[in-house]
Amino acid sequence: MTDYGIWSLIPPAIAILLALTTKNVFISLFTAIFTGSLIIASGNPFTAVSGMFDTMVGVFATPNNVKSIFAILIVGGMIKIIETMGGVDGLIQALMKRRSLVRSKKAALVLTWIIGAMVFTTGAMSILVSGTVSSPICKALKIAPEKNAQVVHAVSSPVVTLIPFSAMGAFSVAYLGNLAVEVGGSPNIYYESLPFFITQLIFVFGTLLVILTGFDFPLMKKTMADYEKKMTEQYEKEEQSGKEHKGKAIYLILPMVLLVALTLIFMVISGGGNFLAGDGMTSFLFAALVALLVTLVLCLKDKLMNLDQAVGVFMKGCGEMISIATILTFAYTFGALTTTLGTGAFLGNAVGSFLPRALIPAVIYLISAVISMSTGSLAAASNTIAPIAIPMAAVMGVHLPLAVGAVYSGAVLGDCASPISDNTILTCSTTKCDVMSHVRTQLPYAMLNAAISFALFVILGFIL
DSSP states (O other): OOOOGGGGGHHHHHHHHHHHHHOOHHHHHHHHHHHHHHHHTTTOHHHHHHHHHHHHHHHTTSHHHHHHHHHHHHHHHHHHHHHHHTHHHHHHHHHHHOTTSSOSHHHHHHHHHHHHHHOOSOHHHHHHHHHHHHHHHHHHTTOOHHHHHHHHHHHHHHHHHHOTTSHHHHHHHHHHHHHHHHTTOOTTHHHHHGGGOHHHHHHHHHHHHHHHHTOOOHHHHHHHHHHHHHHHHHHHHHHHTTOOOOOOTHHHHHHHHHHHHHHHHHHHHHTTTOGGGSOHHHHHHHHHHHHHHHHHHHHHHTTSSOHHHHHHHHHHHHHHTHHHHHHHHHHHHHHHHHHHHTHHHHHHHHHTTSOOGGGHHHHHHHHHHHHHHHHTOHHHHHHHHHHHHHHHHHHHTOOHHHHHHHHHHHHHHHHHHOTTOHHHHHHHHHHTOOHHHHHHHHHHHHHHHHHHHHHHHHHHHHHO
């Protein structure tokens, strides 16, 4: 494998800087992908273009990548039909008349948190289910998409790494156990490390605390106030114009309930009776198709549209999701390129040889966060740093569970804060939130988490 050295840092740096300055993730990722391809092609632009598209095509060789894109399109089309049928308007009227259904904004956000925590098979599954179900409820209660996205995103990846029965958890139990045994550690290192998954614990339970206390940073408060004012004015104009809300809440509630329930049922079926062994993304796709079919039946039964009109609305909804699907494809491509360039390995090796023992966990945390932020991938960061950090920690006498906790905490931080993370983009697709608006409003919470986590890793590095 070619060693690209410091050149491997250039594409991630370009991606992040352009995302923050241009506020356009599409341009940022495309530029970074071409730059990375140019480096791999030794500066030959013709070879770089060919290699770039080969890498992009290779993304579709991974089934879950394709399934996640299909899921975005299907859900987008279904939601468009539901909106056209009046499902969202129906839910708004139901919530106004029956406040006991979801009593407040706080209750809606707590419901979002609960769904995200319960669907713990994969981060993408948590986002797809919790975001899709909560988005129309939050809209009905005038909760800004940015706040909805913050809750959805802050629970997804963190909770997945905390639960050994999730897809990533099950993999990590074996993966980390093998790495630890090779250096004389415990095969149960994953379980021993759970108390040191500091960033994940802060994200999951800190987000619940933020919801319950009503605390928010100034930018989020302003965003929420502006959105509520806009939606209030919109509803008032509709009332003054005499616009009737003829929709029914059942148009929205039934497909969403089916989406969640059937996903869980298909998980059990695909796992041969074992829910934890089920195929999460395939189960979600099956459930989404059934929910879509039921939506069409409701639409045709109540003569709201004929079949041709419904299909046209569905395609329009899919079209609105094309930009998100394209960005997600770019994010997957970029992740593959950073693996080829060896970005993670270079960063890990660059700073691992001259650090005092007590600071090793804190520095591992920072490196893992930078890699995750740069690659947009939790898995890329953790799988790159763990094989370097665990042997280094063992040789230097660092507390192994603490070192593993630092690896995964940093990886989760980057995943939740990076504008190029596939989970960031999935979150925005399900909550109908602008990507850069989500990143800007999410960042203060992530940075506070980072500061607390870093301080604790420094302290624990001296104590343990």
